[in-house]
Structure formats: C-alpha cells, structure tokens
Amino acid sequence: MMTQTKFSMNAFLLIVILLSGLYLFISVDVHDMATFVVTNDNYPIGETGYVVRYQQQNSHDASGIYTGELSHDKCMISGSFGHDWGAYLEGNTYYCNEYKKTKLGFMTCDVVKIDLETFEKELVMKDTMLRGTCASGEMICLQGAVLPGWFPKTNPLFRMFCLSSSRIEARQNAAVVHLVDPKTGADVGSVADDKAMTTEREHFYQESSREEILGKGR
Amino acid sequence: MWKRMKKLSGTEIYVLIYQVASLLPLTYIFTATGSLAVFTQEGLLSRMFDLGVCCQPRVLMMLLSWVYRATRSEMAVYFYFPVAALVWGLLAKYLLYEGGSREGRLAKPAKTVILVLIAADLLLRLLPLRVNRIYGTGYQIAGFAVRLLCLVLIARDLGAFRRKEAQMSEK
Structure with missing residues (x-):
C-alpha cells in the first residue's frame, strides 16, 4: 500500500542546505576549485632592493613584499600588492x-x-x-x-x-x-x-x- | 487528489513565494563554483539570480550585501538564502498560521507587522535611491509586482481574519 507523503518546502530547503553545504565544502574549501591567480612574478621596487611578489601558483609562498627574488628571501609584509x-x-x-x-x-x-x-x-x-x-x-x-x-x-x-x-x-x-x-x-x-x-x-x-x-x- | 489538497491561505502562499524566490539565486552560485566562465555570460542563471534578489525585501538584501563585502565570501551569500527561507518557513508555522501556537493569537499582530514591513519595502523601491538603480527596470518591476502580490495576499488574509472575528463576537 502506497502512503502519500505531503511535500514540505521546509524539508526540501533543509535537504538543499545539507547537500549543497557538503558539495561546496568539498569543492571550494578542500579542493579550492575556484582559485583565481592573477599572475606569477616578482617586480622590483625602484632601487630599494625589495620586490613585490605575486601569489605563486602551486607554491607555498604568500604574496607580499620580499627582500629579493629568490625562494630563500624573507617576506617583510604579506598581502597581494x-x-x-x-x-x-x-x-x-x-x-x-x-x-x-x-x-x-x-x-x-x-x-x-x-x-x-x-x-x-x-x-x-x-x-x-x-x-x-x-x-x-x-x-x-x-x-x-x-x-x-x-x-x-x-x-x-x-x-x-x-x-x-x-x-x-x-x-x-x-x-x-x-x-x-x-x-x-x-x-x-x-x-x-x-x-x-x-x-x-x-x-x-x-x-x-x-x-x-x-x-x-x- | 485535487479535492483532497488543502486550499492554501494567502499567508501560506506568501511564505511559499518568499521561499521560491530564495531558491532562485542558488543555482548561479552553485554553478560558478564549478565553472567560473559563467561570470562572463549573461544567461538564464544570472537572470534568475537578479530576479530572486529583486523579489526579496530590499533592506535584507542590502544587509546581505554588507555581509558579502565584510566577509568576501560568496558562500555566505549562498547559504543566507535557503537558511533564511527555512527559518521563515518554520517561524511562519508558529507566528502566522492560524492553526499555530496559542490558538493563532499571534497571527493577527504578526500579519499586521508583516503588512507594514512589506508596504515600507514597496515605498523604499519607489524612491530615487542609488540602491534602486543597480538593477534594470525589468527586474525592478518584477520585484515590485511580486512584493505587491505578497502585500495583497497578507491584506486579504488579515481582512478575512477580522471578518471571522467580528462574526464570532456577534454570536
């Protein structure tokens, strides 16, 4: 015997929240699928010796102002400048x-x-x-x-x-x-x-x- | 089956309209997380997003925009819509429906407050403010029409409630 279930909008919304929350957590937070990288480069700041470094794709380096262009150079201030x-x-x-x-x-x-x-x-x-x-x-x-x-x-x-x-x-x-x-x-x-x-x-x-x-x- | 379907009151239709309008923007953000190319084209999904936003209370959308700018998170925007719709759907059962809590005593004052808020929202949409110029005329008209429909539904429900009260007091 089939039982009729009443469609509940509230239950539908709850399902949407749970399933989309799971998908978005996996795609955006875990796999970072929406990463948007501007460019990968170093730009010297005049004759100061410091460089502006953009975010490196597939790199652990943060964007910011560094003491030089090499990987061992120190980050003086982080930020996407x-x-x-x-x-x-x-x-x-x-x-x-x-x-x-x-x-x-x-x-x-x-x-x-x-x-x-x-x-x-x-x-x-x-x-x-x-x-x-x-x-x-x-x-x-x-x-x-x-x-x-x-x-x-x-x-x-x-x-x-x-x-x-x-x-x-x-x-x-x-x-x-x-x-x-x-x-x-x-x-x-x-x-x-x-x-x-x-x-x-x-x-x-x-x-x-x-x-x-x-x-x-x- | 149609005869057995419960006839929806104006208030229930209003809550349903709000919940459906809250679902419209979701598909755009959901699609964008998988394909950023969707940002470069104006299509059905972007139109649904704009329509959904225009059908929501304007002040709440401005608050959501402020939260978006403060958190820089599209996920906050995404989850606001279904969570707000769910919360409102659950609250409506308690506050607005006459079969709800305290034998519906909260229904009349709650509906009056909703009526006033919707009327204020409609007035706000008519003012020549910057916030009203961001969306195109078509969306503004559609949003105004939907909110006006909600106002009429609540007003009719309130009128019917008051007539019922008057009949019961005569008896």
Missing part, C-alpha cells in the same frame, strides 16, 4: 594597490601606502585603484572603479556586492578621480568621470596637470 597597475615610490613610502580576493576569486582593490623601513601599512583610500601619476606629480586614484575581472556587466554577484556600497560604481568605466599628493598623502581634489577607466581618459589624466584635470582655480 600591485605594481603593474600603477605604483609610486616617494622616498621610503611605497604607494600601491592592495588586492583582496573573495572566496570565488574576485579581486577588490584599495590604495595603501607602505613604509619601507618599518613595513607598516596604512590605508589611503578604500575601493580605489592607483593608476600612476599626472603631469604635475599627483597620484591618480580612481575611486569606485572595479577590475575588469569582476565582469561587471554580466556578473550578478558584482551587483549584489555594489548594493550596500556608496563608492563602488555599478557602471563599468565610471569612477571618481582623486588626485593625491605623494609627499603628504592628502587628497588635493576630485572629479567624477563616467569614462575614467577607458584608455583615452587614462592617457588624458597621465598627460595633464592638476589644473587641467580639476579645472581652473582648483
């Missing part, structure tokens, strides 16, 4: 991007400054990308800009990420362009730009002075 997307050395202060990864490998970006004597890190601007310097020497910081690896147009997780942020721009190329004095770390002015992340605008910012970027009188 950028070099190729715009870094600036002012005396013993190294301004760069710090990338932070989500579980599935999306990178967010903050501008930080690192004292190369004490190796203390200080946040300069959150959710911001350092993209070199302008013609008058100020650093160009794009606040709210997102790395292309977020696939902002097609990725709904990115839209969920933006929902509670007052800074991150949901529109792909938009950003607020801040000019930061590298000697003092002070923000000397900003301007909103819908196409800040395009190649043409980046060249404009790098080739223009502060007055040209911010407008006359600033």
Whole structure:
C-alpha cells in the first residue's frame, strides 16, 4: 500500500542546505576549485632592493613584499600588492594597490601606502585603484572603479556586492578621480568621470596637470 | 487528489513565494563554483539570480550585501538564502498560521507587522535611491509586482481574519 507523503518546502530547503553545504565544502574549501591567480612574478621596487611578489601558483609562498627574488628571501609584509597597475615610490613610502580576493576569486582593490623601513601599512583610500601619476606629480586614484575581472556587466554577484556600497560604481568605466599628493598623502581634489577607466581618459589624466584635470582655480 | 489538497491561505502562499524566490539565486552560485566562465555570460542563471534578489525585501538584501563585502565570501551569500527561507518557513508555522501556537493569537499582530514591513519595502523601491538603480527596470518591476502580490495576499488574509472575528463576537 502506497502512503502519500505531503511535500514540505521546509524539508526540501533543509535537504538543499545539507547537500549543497557538503558539495561546496568539498569543492571550494578542500579542493579550492575556484582559485583565481592573477599572475606569477616578482617586480622590483625602484632601487630599494625589495620586490613585490605575486601569489605563486602551486607554491607555498604568500604574496607580499620580499627582500629579493629568490625562494630563500624573507617576506617583510604579506598581502597581494600591485605594481603593474600603477605604483609610486616617494622616498621610503611605497604607494600601491592592495588586492583582496573573495572566496570565488574576485579581486577588490584599495590604495595603501607602505613604509619601507618599518613595513607598516596604512590605508589611503578604500575601493580605489592607483593608476600612476599626472603631469604635475599627483597620484591618480580612481575611486569606485572595479577590475575588469569582476565582469561587471554580466556578473550578478558584482551587483549584489555594489548594493550596500556608496563608492563602488555599478557602471563599468565610471569612477571618481582623486588626485593625491605623494609627499603628504592628502587628497588635493576630485572629479567624477563616467569614462575614467577607458584608455583615452587614462592617457588624458597621465598627460595633464592638476589644473587641467580639476579645472581652473582648483 | 485535487479535492483532497488543502486550499492554501494567502499567508501560506506568501511564505511559499518568499521561499521560491530564495531558491532562485542558488543555482548561479552553485554553478560558478564549478565553472567560473559563467561570470562572463549573461544567461538564464544570472537572470534568475537578479530576479530572486529583486523579489526579496530590499533592506535584507542590502544587509546581505554588507555581509558579502565584510566577509568576501560568496558562500555566505549562498547559504543566507535557503537558511533564511527555512527559518521563515518554520517561524511562519508558529507566528502566522492560524492553526499555530496559542490558538493563532499571534497571527493577527504578526500579519499586521508583516503588512507594514512589506508596504515600507514597496515605498523604499519607489524612491530615487542609488540602491534602486543597480538593477534594470525589468527586474525592478518584477520585484515590485511580486512584493505587491505578497502585500495583497497578507491584506486579504488579515481582512478575512477580522471578518471571522467580528462574526464570532456577534454570536
């Protein structure tokens, strides 16, 4: 005799939680299937002798600033620091991007400054990308800009990420362009730009002075 | 079989809608853990994700987004949806259904609170806020329509409950 069982949505949800929890624990935590490696390389920081080392695939080395390029060199400060997307050395202060990864490998970006004597890190601007310097020497910081690896147009997780942020721009190329004095770390002015992340605008910012970027009188 | 199926009340349909909307975003994240290429294409799964988020209370989604940014964990986002749906489904039996605890005495005040919260959520969606501009117009309209349906279901249930109470007090 068949007995009829009543479908319970609550029981179905419980099954979903348990089975998917098991699968996700195995795939994401144990096997790290979603690892997203930016690159494998060392970038020297000017003439200081220190290098920025990116995460090595299939390696036990952590990303960070090292005393050299060899495997026995010491890690002075760990973190995913950028070099190729715009870094600036002012005396013993190294301004760069710090990338932070989500579980599935999306990178967010903050501008930080690192004292190369004490190796203390200080946040300069959150959710911001350092993209070199302008013609008058100020650093160009794009606040709210997102790395292309977020696939902002097609990725709904990115839209969920933006929902509670007052800074991150949901529109792909938009950003607020801040000019930061590298000697003092002070923000000397900003301007909103819908196409800040395009190649043409980046060249404009790098080739223009502060007055040209911010407008006359600033 | 259809005659034997219990007729669902408005409140039960509302809870079911919430639970189904909570399941929509799961397939996208689940698929993404196996194939990151899904991020590069806008397809059925990404549309289901956006629709599921738009059908949820806006304030809760903003809180979830804050948790996502704080933990940087898509797993936290994933598990929020079924756990919240399960918790709400279990709470609803206790609070909202008239056959529940304390002979349904909690049902009327609980439904009133839910009604007010859904109405506030609908008002929030109409304001020209940044949070309302992140999703496309189609998703906004669909989310608004679903939440409005939930409001109507709860309101009808509450109206029927009050009419029943009035009839019983007349007797």
